[in-house]
Amino acid sequence: MHTVPSRDSAPDVKNPGLLLAAVGPNPLAEPLIRSTHRQAVLTGTPWVVMYVETSETLTALAQQLLEKSLALARELGAEVVLVHDTDVAEAIARVAKERNAGQIIVGQVSLRRWPGWLRRRTLAERLLAAAPMANLLIVPADAPFGAKPWPQFDLMTRSDWREYALVVAVIVTLTALGLLLPKSYYGQVGLVYLLAINLLSLRVGRGPILAAGVLTALTWDYNFAEPYFRFSINNRQDVELFLIYLAVALIASQLTARIRAQAHNERRRQERATALYQFTRGLAEAKTLAEAATAAGRVMDEMFATQTLVAFADDNRPTPNFAFHGSFVPEEREIAAAVRAYHYRRATGRLTTTNADCLGYFVPLVRDDHAFGVLGVKIPGGDKLSLERRDLLDAFAEQLALHVERTQLRAASEREKLLAESEKLHRVLLESVSHELRTPLSVITATSDELAEAHLPGFTEQVAEIREAGQRLSRLVANLLDQTRLESGALRPHLDWCDPQDLVNAVVESTQDAMVNHPLEIDVSADMTFVRADFALTEQALANLLLNAVLHTPPGTPVVISAGIEAGGARVFFTVADHGPGFPHNAREQLFNKFTRGATAPAGGLGLGLSIVRGFITAQGGEVVLEDNPGGGAKITLYLPHHAPENPPPE
Amino acid sequence: MTQGSKPRLLVVDDEVQILRLLCHALEADGYEVHSAKSGKQALGDVAALQPDAVILDLGLPDLDGLEVLRRIREWTQVPVLVLTVRSGENDVIAALDAGADDYLTKPFRARELLARMRAILRRIRAALEPAVFKFGEIEVDLAAHLVRRAGAELHLSAKEYAVLRILVQNRGRVVTHRQILREVWGPNAEQNTHYLRAYMAHLRTKLETNPRAPAYLKTESGIGYRLMEE
Numbered sequence: 034m035h036t037v038p039s040r041d042s043a044p045d046v047k048n049p050g051l052l053l054a055a056v057g058p059n060p061l062a063e064p065l066i067r068s069t070h071r072q073a074v075l076t077g078t079p080w081v082v083m084y085v086e087t088s089e090t091l092t093a094l095a096q097q098l099l100e101k102s103l104a105l106a107r108e109l110g111a112e113v114v115l116v117h118d119t120d121v122a123e124a125i126a127r128v129a130k131e132r133n134a135g136q137i138i139v140g141q142v143s144l145r146r147w148p149g150w151l152r153r154r155t156l157a158e159r160l161l162a163a164a165p166m167a168n169l170l171i172v173p174a175d176a177p178f179g180a181k182p183w184p185q186f187d188l189m190t191r192s193d194w195r196e197y198a199l200v201v202a203v204i205v206t207l208t209a210l211g212l213l214l215p216k217s218y219y220g221q222v223g224l225v226y227l228l229a230i231n232l233l234s235l236r237v238g239r240g241p242i243l244a245a246g247v248l249t250a251l252t253w254d255y256n257f258a259e260p261y262f263r264f265s266i267n268n269r270q271d272v273e274l275f276l277i278y279l280a281v282a283l284i285a286s287q288l289t290a291r292i293r294a295q296a297h298n299e300r301r302r303q304e305r306a307t308a309l310y311q312f313t314r315g316l317a318e319a320k321t322l323a324e325a326a327t328a329a330g331r332v333m334d335e336m337f338a339t340q341t342l343v344a345f346a347d348d349n350r351p352t353p354n355f356a357f358h359g360s361f362v363p364e365e366r367e368i369a370a371a372v373r374a375y376h377y378r379r380a381t382g383r384l385t386t387t388n389a390d391c392l393g394y395f396v397p398l399v400r401d402d403h404a405f406g407v408l409g410v411k412i413p414g415g416d417k418l419s420l421e422r423r424d425l426l427d428a429f430a431e432q433l434a435l436h437v438e439r440t441q442l443r444a445a446s447e448r449e450k451l452l453a454e455s456e457k458l459h460r461v462l463l464e465s466v467s468h469e470l471r472t473p474l475s476v477i478t479a480t481s482d483e484l485a486e487a488h489l490p491g492f493t494e495q496v497a498e499i500r501e502a503g504q505r506l507s508r509l510v511a512n513l514l515d516q517t518r519l520e521s522g523a524l525r526p527h528l529d530w531c532d533p534q535d536l537v538n539a540v541v542e543s544t545q546d547a548m549v550n551h552p553l554e555i556d557v558s559a560d561m562t563f564v565r566a567d568f569a570l571t572e573q574a575l576a577n578l579l580l581n582a583v584l585h586t587p588p589g590t591p592v593v594i595s596a597g598i599e600a601g602g603a604r605v606f607f608t609v610a611d612h613g614p615g616f617p618h619n620a621r622e623q624l625f626n627k628f629t630r631g632a633t634a635p636a637g638g639l640g641l642g643l644s645i646v647r648g649f650i651t652a653q654g655g656e657v658v659l660e661d662n663p664g665g666g667a668k669i670t671l672y673l674p675h676h677a678p679e680n681p682p683p684e
Numbered sequence: 685m686t687q688g689s690k691p692r693l694l695v696v697d698d699e700v701q702i703l704r705l706l707c708h709a710l711e712a713d714g715y716e717v718h719s720a721k722s723g724k725q726a727l728g729d730v731a732a733l734q735p736d737a738v739i740l741d742l743g744l745p746d747l748d749g750l751e752v753l754r755r756i757r758e759w760t761q762v763p764v765l766v767l768t769v770r771s772g773e774n775d776v777i778a779a780l781d782a783g784a785d786d787y788l789t790k791p792f793r794a795r796e797l798l799a800r801m802r803a804i805l806r807r808i809r810a811a812l813e814p815a816v817f818k819f820g821e822i823e824v825d826l827a828a829h830l831v832r833r834a835g836a837e838l839h840l841s842a843k844e845y846a847v848l849r850i851l852v853q854n855r856g857r858v859v860t861h862r863q864i865l866r867e868v869w870g871p872n873a874e875q876n877t878h879y880l881r882a883y884m885a886h887l888r889t890k891l892e893t894n895p896r897a898p899a900y901l902k903t904e905s906g907i908g909y910r911l912m913e914e
Contacts, residue, residue, distance in 0.1 A: 467769050468743050475791035476701045482793050483709070507791060527774070527906070530878035532885060534896055535903040557896070563881045568906040569773055681879035684843050 050135025052080040054111075055125045058095035061140035062102035065172050069138050070109045081132060082106035083114040085124040086420065087294075099420070100384070108379050115424040117298040119291060122156055126163035136168040196237035200245040203229055208252050219257035223278055226253060230282050239290035246282025250275060305425060308336050312429055316436045323358065325440070329408075329433055330359035337410050337422060342393070344371055345406040345437065361411045366391035371407040378404055380423075383412045394418055396426055398434035405437040452522060459521040463514060470510045477503040504546060508580065512641040515573070519648035526567040526653045530678055533561050533596045533605070536568065540575040540594070547580055550588035558597030563678050564605050570649040571607070571673070577642045578609035578669050585667070586613030598675060604655075605675040612666040616659055624659065646671070690716040691805060694735040696726040696752070697767065698745050702790075706739065709794040710801070723747030730756055737763040737805055740784075742775055750775070750782055757783040763804040767792075773906040777860060780907070786857045787907075803856025803913065817852050819900050819914055822891050824852050831891075838890060843868055847883050848891075851901070851911040860908040884909065 054069040056062035066082055073080035084103065091099065103113050114132075118124035129137050141157050157171050207229055211222040226249040234242050255264055258271045266272050315328030326343040333341035340361035346353035355371065357363060363371060370388035374381040374395040381387040382394045395409040408430045412418055418426075481500040489496065518524050534557050541553065575594070582592045593610045616624065625647050646669075647657045655673040662668040693715045695706045700721075707717045718733055720726040723744045730738060738756065742749030753764060763785045768775055776787045785804040788797060815827035823832040826849060831838045840848065846868045850859055861880055865873045873879065884903075888895040902910045 464743065471769050471790055472699045472702060476705055478791040479705050479709075479794055482795075486794075503791075529906070530881050532881045532903070534885075535881075538897060539903060539905050555896075563878050572905055678878035678881075681876070681882050684841050 050133050051078055052076075052136050052138060053125070053129050053132065053134035054080065054082045054106075054138040055121075056082060056084055056099075056102055056106075057140070058084075058091050058099035059140075060098060061172070062098065063105060065138060065140050066102055066106045066109065066111070068172060070106075070111070073111075078135070080111050081114055081128075081134070082111040083116065083125065083128055084420070085121045086115060086117045087119055087121065103420070104380065104385065113424070113427065115420055117301050117421075119294050119298065122159035122163045125160055129164050136170055137164060138170040138172065140172045196241040197244060200233060200237060200241045200248070203233060204245065204248055204252060207249075208256060211257060216257075216261075219253075220274070222257050223253050223274060227278060227281060230285055234285045234289040237289075238293055239286050242286035242289050243283065246279060246286060250279050250282065253278070301421065305421075305428075308332070308425060309428055309432065313432050316432065319436075322437065322440055323356075325433070325436055326356075326358035329429065333408070333410065333426075333429060334360055336425065337418075339413075340411040342371075342409040342411075343406065343433070344375075344409070346375055346404065355406070359409075361393065361409060363393065363409065367393045367395075367409070371395045371409055374407045374409075375404050378402075382409070384418060394423075394426075396430045398430050398437060400434040400438045403438075405434055405441075408433065455521060459517070463517060467510070467514050470514075471507075474503060474507050474510065478507065511573075512577075512645060515645045515649075516641050519645065519652075524570075524648070524652050526570055526649075528565050528567055528653065530563040531566050531568045531571070533557055533564050533607075536564075536566075536572055536575070536607075537594060537596060539568075539572045540579060543572070544576050544579045544583075547583050548592070551583050551586065552589075552591045553579075554591055554593040554595075556593065556595035558595075561597055561605065564673060564675060565678075566673050567649075567653055570653065571671070574646040574649045574671060575607055575609065577646050578671075581642050581669075582609055582611040582613065582667070586611045590666075599672065602677075603675060604672045606670050606672050608668060608670045610662045610666060610668040612662065612664060615661050615665065615667045625657075643669075690714060691736040692716045692718070692733065693737050693739065693801075694718050694720060694726065694729055694733060695739045696720045696723070696744070697739075697741040698722065698743075699741075702741070706797070709797060713798050713801075715801070723749070723752040726752055727755055730760065730762065735762060737765065737801065739765045739767065739801075741767040742779060743769070750778055753779060753782050753784055763807055765800055765804055776907055777862075780858065780860050781862070799856065799913070806856070807854075817855065819855075819911070820891075820893065822900075824848065826852065833891070840887075840890065844883055844887055844890075847880070848887060851909060855911045856913045858904050858908050858910045863908070 052069050052073050054065055056065055069080055069082070072078075082103065084099065106113055114128060116124045116128060118127075125137060125139070128134070137160060139156055139160065141155055157169060160169060204226075207222075207225060211218075211225070214222065230242060230245050230249065233245055237245075251264065254266055254275060255262060258266050258268070258275070260267060266275060312329065312332045315332050316325050319325035319328050322345055326345065329343050330341055333343075340359070342357055342359035342361040342363060344355045344357045344363075346355055353375070355368070355375075357368075361367075366388065367382070370382040370391045370393060373387055374397045377387070378397050378399050379387075380394065380396045382391050383389055384394055392411055392413060393409040394412050395407050397407055398405040408426060410418070410426065477499065481496055481503055484492070484496045485500060537555055537557055541548075541555065579592060579594065586592070590612045594608070595610075596605065596607045598605050624643050643657075650657050650671050650673070653673060655671060658670045658672065660668045660670065691714075693710055695703060695710070695717060696719070697703050697706070698721050703719045703721070707719060710717045718729060718735065720729045723746050726738070726740070726744075729735075740749055740752060744752065749766065753766070756762065756764065764783070766776070766779045766784045766787045767790060768779070768787055769790050776789075779787060785807065786800050788800055816823060816825045818824075821834040822838075823830075823835075825831070829845065831840055831845070831848070847864055850864055850867055861877050862874050865876060865880055869876065869879060884901065885895075888898050888901050892898045892901060900912045902912055904910055
């Protein structure tokens with residue numbers, strides 16, 4: 034491998050620009066792509082693999098090789114660019130300039146068999162002239178790829194029979210008119226023929242012009258050069274004239290062909306641009322993703338003249354659901370292929386090696402390594418999808434992915450705004466409601482406390498009743514406000530390191546009034562380190578469990594609160610177990626619903642307790658499990674994610 | 685506060701019932717109590733009355749309680765006890781950071797209120813107090829850097845002692861995690877609450893009769909610690 038540095042500029046060391054590998058339909062493409070990939074990975078630069086489609090028709094083998102190489106490039110993460118041009122070097126230079134390529138990588142077959150002055154200039158040499166700004170890296174191939182196939186003319190530039198008919202008609206007319214002229218005008222007739230050929234070349238293709246050249250030469254020889262009406266020429270000057278004439282006709286035909294090919298390429302470029310324009314316009318007008326899918330499907334149906342589909346993945350879960358839109362209704366095999374395209378982030382289905390037996394060709398909608406969905410086109414058995422079409426499909430996929438990303442970002446920001454609004458509203462409402470409810474409650478509690486301390490003779494029981502009622506009301510208000518907080522989505526756990534013993538102590542302290550008739554056993558495992566949790570939320574969840582236990586078990590029955598690290602160490606648990614009636618078997622899950630109370634529950638309470646417990650614990654990434662206590666009764670365990678904290682630095 | 689005269693308090697709350705309740709309890713305990721019903725009035729009264737301490741409700745109708753606190757702190761270090769509602773620990777931390785001396789959550793008990801009041805009023809007299817403080821079997825001699833348990837000297841590491849000293853200096857009052865972390869471990873350690881948990885566990889093992897149910901080194905849920913007085 035050797036590098037030919039550019040003549041007038043050293044590459045920018047800091048920003049080397051992207052790597053541009055130009056490949057052809059040959060076995061050299063694969064090593065070229067792999068070596069570029071290696072270089073791109075090593076230097077961390079983006080890379081592009083380009084192919085220039087000329088008017089030459091590829092053999093089946095070459096086509097296959099090319100498709101394989103381009104698929105490889107896509108798989109390795111390259112951007113694949115397809116351009117149409119008659120001049121490969123010019124095209125590469127153009128793309129290099131457009132994309133600001135720092136290095137162009139091309140392959141070259143050793144051409145030592147030919148003396149320098151005889152062979153055509155190589156691609157590398159032409160590139161050096163066309164793109165002097167970039168570094169050129171030439172990867173030599175040891176052996177030529179075998180004989181070049183006999184050139185075939187592209188179907189697209191092949192002329193139809195009407196052009197031949199026109200040529201014949203013009204020649205017949207001119208010949209008829211020529212025959213009316215005196216014999217001495219035979220030279221002028223030749224010039225008129227030549228003029229006709231040049232004019233015809235503006236209208237008809239290479240084949241008809243070639244035919245016109247040969248035909249007029251023969252007609253001229255037969256009708257106007259001596260001896261008349263025979264295919265032979267006596268005069269040496271006439272022979273020279275005939276040959277020059279033939280040469281001019283051939284050159285005209287060649288030029289025509291080239292112009293036509295260029296025009297054709299130009300048209301294809303424009304078609305691509307138009308298609309992309311229509312596609313993006315359709316997307317821009319869409320208000321929702323479904324509308325975007327419909328618009329995209331419509332343009333694709335038209336462009337590909339087949340059934341197409343757009344699938345968006347709902348990726349909020351590990352195995353996303355796909356919503357399929359478009360005229361192409363996928364069956365099981367097609368869905369499997371589409372899902373794979375999504376997961377593998379590359380094309381699948383027909384014409385690829387993955388799920389090749391299905392009827393569609395699927396490309397993923399990828400943006401920054403994140404897939405949003407899949408585009409698919411139906412390709413009935415036997416049909417092919419030209420490189421150009423595939424390229425167009427890739428471009429569509431890119432545009433659509435961009436659109437989906439934009440839509441999602443917009444939706445996210447709107448959601449964020451809404452949430453902030455609702456949080457604000459909620460905070461204001463909650464603050465005023467809690468203020469209004471708690472103020473009288475504070476007064477009741479504090480006054481009854483004072484009364485209780487005064488030990489008024491004859492009123493002790495009444496005062497105790499007031500206190501208890503006040504406390505119960507306080508708990509109810511607290512639960513209602515907590516439930517509101519949960520439902521408004523405004524609950525943001527504040528995770529911090531907590532000492533589980535502290536937590537349990539706080540719970541015991543805050544519930545001691547209610548627990549007077551229930552002996553409490555506390556068991557905090559000695560090996561339990563600190564827990565990352567929201568202290569207040571966890572404390573309250575546990576307090577709710579204790580109060581529940583008190584409510585559902587007869588006085589005198591013990592309640593156990595325990596804490597520890599689960600085997601494996603990934604979670605910690607807090608358990609509240611009682612020896613009451615336990616849970617009704619058929620209604621465990623319903624107990625978590627708000628305003629649902631156990632069938633055996635004594636009167637009182639709103640049935641918010643467990644719903645709040647679950648809300649507070651899941652908000653911290655934990656889980657609540659209801660079980661039967663082995664000795665009879667209920668057992669509720671709160672699990673919280675756990676990892677051991679680092680130790681404080683030694684002193 | 686002059687010797688002999690009653691300590692003068694300013695109570696700020698917009699709820700008449702709460703005001704009456706507070707006044708009643710405080711007057712019974714020997715304070716001279718004045719009340720204000722709005723933030724603006726409170727700001728004026730703090731200047732005019734020169735109270736020995738202020739009890740400030742954080743939910744005021746005109747000015748945010750925090751704002752009132754900040755304006756008070758702009759020119760005076762008068763002790764401030766803030767009143768708040770439950771599940772407002774963020775407000776409490778903000779108030780303590782803004783210079784409040786302690787807090788009380790509604791609904792509260794009169795006993796608690798009076799204990800807090802005594803603790804925050806002691807701050808002004810702190811310089812006159814002996815440097816030895818006792819709780820339970822423990823004796824902390826701040827002047828000699830000594831800690832004794834039932835008369836026998838107790839060995840504490842430097843950081844353990846530093847944490848204990850802060851709590852003793854603020855005994856009866858809440859001290860936030862941040863405050864302790866900043867003073868003992870430096871301003872970059874304010875988030876490392878697990879350091880503090882670990883040292884607190886050590887201290888409890890060394891100082892408490894039953895470390896699992898501490899009687900003196902109390903945790904204030906989500907806010908900080910408080911060393912209880914006897």
